Amino acid sequence: MRQIKTDRLIIRPIQTQDHDDLQKILLDPEVVRYTRYRNIQTPDNYDLIFRNHFLDTPYTFGIETKEDHKFIGFYEFHPENDTGILTYALSQNTWGKGYVAEVGTAMMTYGFEVLGFNRIEAHYASLNPRSGRVMKKMGMHDLGSISSSVSPHTDKVREVMAYELTKENWFLNNSKEQAV
Template sequence: MRQITTARLIIRPIIQKDYDELKSIILDPQVVKYMRYRDVKTDSNFQKLFQDHFLNELGYTFGIEEKSQHKLIGFYEFHPEDGVGILTYALNQAAWGHGYVAEAGRAMMDYGFSELNLDRIEAHYAHLNPRSGRVMEKMGMHSLGIIETITLPEDNDEINVMAYSLSKDDWNSNDQEQAV
């Protein structure tokens, strides 16, 4: 994957020197509360995830670096399934509320459609985190509503999993409209 720059961010492959920053993100229970990584709770679990997933998913997993600090503040990744890329993202808490997810997300969607040749991109979030839904709207995605309901084993909270989606055709149409 090539490096992608936006106004404030550098989106790039995750490298060994990102270990400590990424570990602090993944092991923060507030950051991963509704994510697939909420079960990663120990240094050894994280070390295995880092080696087996984050360093080996070239083309699908990306670090988000804040340009002025040159520090990893989060990650974006695609989980490809039959022409659909399901986006997952997370930022350290200090980076929340600054618009970084939408900024990086637009660049990642462009990469997903143009470089990975995905037909559609989806993103999922827990209904208890409506800010994620608003970010997906800012990225031009359309609501699919509730796609499933799960119960978190840790505290028996029932979570509605919401989804947003954008097709390659809609992305290309939006690009053409913005170019005019």
């Protein structure tokens, strides 16, 4: 089983015992408001996705704190050719603590070295600019708007913004850490 450790966190494969903790995160409408998981909405839908998507994959990881081993969220890559499109979500009580950038930095190395991506991309809703700031902290470069739609939550137009990082730029600008 592959684990990656950062100063405060353990990034590891999601396990069956994470079911209930991940369900609380993914059924929280504020957490998933701007993610691809916003339409899960019921425990039955969640159970199907948990079994078929979150278990036994090299692309999806649970995040737990080192201090108390509490499951606080997930980070994943959606592979498309040689690109990994990342998604992440954390429980609300952990927002604003720098965890996503901490995990992201370690996962960039994993995505490039272990999964063999040549490019990592992330998308976020313009209505959630904090995600864009996190992507910038992870060393990603702003690609601007890639699409727009009306938000079902606010009836405001939201832009889908994108950031990317190439393998070449990652290794030029960062010291390599071994993914273990």
